[in-house]
Amino acid sequence: MPILEGKELRIVGFLCNWCSYGGADTAGVGRFKQPTDLRVIKVPCSGRIDPLFIVKTLLAGADGVLVSGCHPRDCHYTEGNFYARRRLEMLKRFLPIMGIDAKRFEYTWVSASEGQRWQEVVTKFTEQIHELGAAPKIVGAEAEETLKLMEAAL
Amino acid sequence: MQNLEDLKEQVRKALPELDVVIGWTGGYDPLHATPHFIRRDEDIDKLQVNALCVHNLATYLPSMRGKKVGIIVKGCDSRSVVELLQEKLIDREDVTIFGFGCTGVVDQTKIRRIVGDVGNIDSCEVSGSEVKVSASGTEHKLAMSDVLSEKCATCRYPNAVLSDHFAGAEITSTATFEDGYKDVVEFEEKPEEEKFGFWLKEMDRCIRCYACRNACPMCVCRDHCVAQSRDPHWLSQEAHVRDKWMFQVIHAYHLAGRCTECGECQRACPVDIPILLFKKKMNKEIKEVFDYEAGINPDATPPLMTFKAEEDKITERKW
Ligand code: SF4
Ligand code: SF4
Ligand code: SF4
Numbered sequence: 196m197p198i199l200e201g202k203e204l205r206i207v208g209f210l211c212n213w214c215s216y217g218g219a220d221t222a223g224v225g226r227f228k229q230p231t232d233l234r235v236i237k238v239p240c241s242g243r244i245d246p247l248f249i250v251k252t253l254l255a256g257a258d259g260v261l262v263s264g265c266h267p268r269d270c271h272y273t274e275g276n277f278y279a280r281r282r283l284e285m286l287k288r289f290l291p292i293m294g295i296d297a298k299r300f301e302y303t304w305v306s307a308s309e310g311q312r313w314q315e316v317v318t319k320f321t322e323q324i325h326e327l328g329a330a331p332k333i334v335g336a337e338a339e340e341t342l343k344l345m346e347a348a349l
Numbered sequence: 350m351q352n353l354e355d356l357k358e359q360v361r362k363a364l365p366e367l368d369v370v371i372g373w374t375g376g377y378d379p380l381h382a383t384p385h386f387i388r389r390d391e392d393i394d395k396l397q398v399n400a401l402c403v404h405n406l407a408t409y410l411p412s413m414r415g416k417k418v419g420i421i422v423k424g425c426d427s428r429s430v431v432e433l434l435q436e437k438l439i440d441r442e443d444v445t446i447f448g449f450g451c452t453g454v455v456d457q458t459k460i461r462r463i464v465g466d467v468g469n470i471d472s473c474e475v476s477g478s479e480v481k482v483s484a485s486g487t488e489h490k491l492a493m494s495d496v497l498s499e500k501c502a503t504c505r506y507p508n509a510v511l512s513d514h515f516a517g518a519e520i521t522s523t524a525t526f527e528d529g530y531k532d533v534v535e536f537e538e539k540p541e542e543e544k545f546g547f548w549l550k551e552m553d554r555c556i557r558c559y560a561c562r563n564a565c566p567m568c569v570c571r572d573h574c575v576a577q578s579r580d581p582h583w584l585s586q587e588a589h590v591r592d593k594w595m596f597q598v599i600h601a602y603h604l605a606g607r608c609t610e611c612g613e614c615q616r617a618c619p620v621d622i623p624i625l626l627f628k629k630k631m632n633k634e635i636k637e638v639f640d641y642e643a644g645i646n647p648d649a650t651p652p653l654m655t656f657k658a659e660e661d662k663i664t665e666r667k668w
Contacts, residue, residue, distance in 0.1 A: 245594075247602055254595055277658065280660065282653060290629060291541070292626065293545065293627075294542065301666055302665075
């Protein structure tokens with residue numbers, strides 16, 4: 196059993212290739228101490244992040260989702276993060292109607308040189324998720340029951 | 350409708366220039382209307398416009414592109430036509446819009462809940478204030494206010510927002526934006542677990558028939574809908590509540606800033622899942638952040654299809 200079992204929560208990060216992934220790398224190279232709950236998924240641009248990726252991640256049982264891209268006006272593709280900002284803001288406002296705490300999702304901007312800032316963002320977001328605790332999981336759904344029945348029949 | 354004869358006259362005059370005019374006529378029983386495609390003069394006599402004409406006929410327009418189409422619209426339906434124009438999914442010169450002042454349509458679910466068995470309707474009479482239904486020999490007098498569709502009770506656009514012909518007088522509305530979103534505010538005040546639990550229960554009833562999508566005038570992807578695609582594979586083929594719920598969020602998100610709140614999705618749902626709540630929530634936020642409503646101005650760009658370098662109302666989190 197992994198040593199962190201029970202202590203870690205599931206946090207998924209979507210980072211853009213050009214700024215934030217670089218920022219996370221800078222933090223790593225600088226050996227800044229960071230919590231280990233975050234699992235990073237690299238995408239070409241924050242504009243590539245469909246807000247539905249985040250919904251799907253949350254419905255699949257993640258406890259938190261963090262999105263980070265280049266600072267506004269610094270996008271490698273000029274305007275990807277401007278579109279992203281509108282979409283992500285809408286998602287943050289939408290989550291409560293689903294019964295998902297809006298604090299389980301944050302979006303922010305970190306550049307490739309901001310290792311220190313990355314460390315701060317990850318640390319604060321992880322703390323925030325630990326304060327909320329584990330997210331409600333979707334269990335006992337029909338499909339799982341069906342699978343069980345099928346297994347029993349075989 | 351008081352000015353039905355005027356409307357018929359307008360249609361009669363315009364018909365020679367058009368391939369078809371879409372309206373409503375009597376349906377499979379006296380309690381239901383059905384979409385009606387007027388091609389010949391004699392079809393005009395069958396035209397029916399009253400509180401049973403629930404269907405948003407704009408849903409047909411994108412698939413009829415290239416034809417000269419006339420369409421009869423309630424106020425809410427006209428917003429769908431405008432939104433389709435905004436997104437260049439139909440061409441203004443090919444569409445002739447017949448508007449009228451709408452006094453509201455019924456909610457068949459509400460009628461069913463009061464009347465009980467609606468399988469055997471003998472007759473139905475609709476007036477401004479009452480719906481008289483006779484079902485299996487029993488007479489029911491329903492007050493219009495008890496069976497009126499929710500959207501109509503708080504309607505702010507009873508007159509077509511864009512039209513080429515308008516029958517009768519315009520209707521005035523005193524409803525405010527806030528009036529229409531009281532249900533959203535009320536629901537949102539509940540604790541997170543209660544809301545999450547509510548949707549788990551509601552969404553588990555979904556039979557994945559996609560009637561909600563097919564009825565939506567803005568769901569124009571048809572055979573390319575991500576719900577059926579395996580690449581990308583957004584949804585599995587399992588009957589899992591997670592997938593059903595995910596689809597409803599997909600619908601709400603693909604409609605963000607585009608949904609005109611016609612309510613067709615929820616009306617079409619055979620198991621009455623309150624999915625309109627998701628769309629209303631999104632619209633409420635769109636209005637708050639971008640001061641925008643879909644389907645009002647044919648020249649406006651939907652807010653998620655554009656941006657401002659400095660956003661007026663988005664305050665980002667400072668870490
Ligand atoms: S749900 Fe989305 S993908 Fe499907 S038809 Fe509607 S807009 Fe298109
Ligand atoms: S999502 Fe529902 S309310 Fe919105 S446009 Fe489509 S059918 Fe109408
Ligand atoms: S119409 Fe209702 S049952 Fe059918 S897919 Fe939509 S939500 Fe599910």
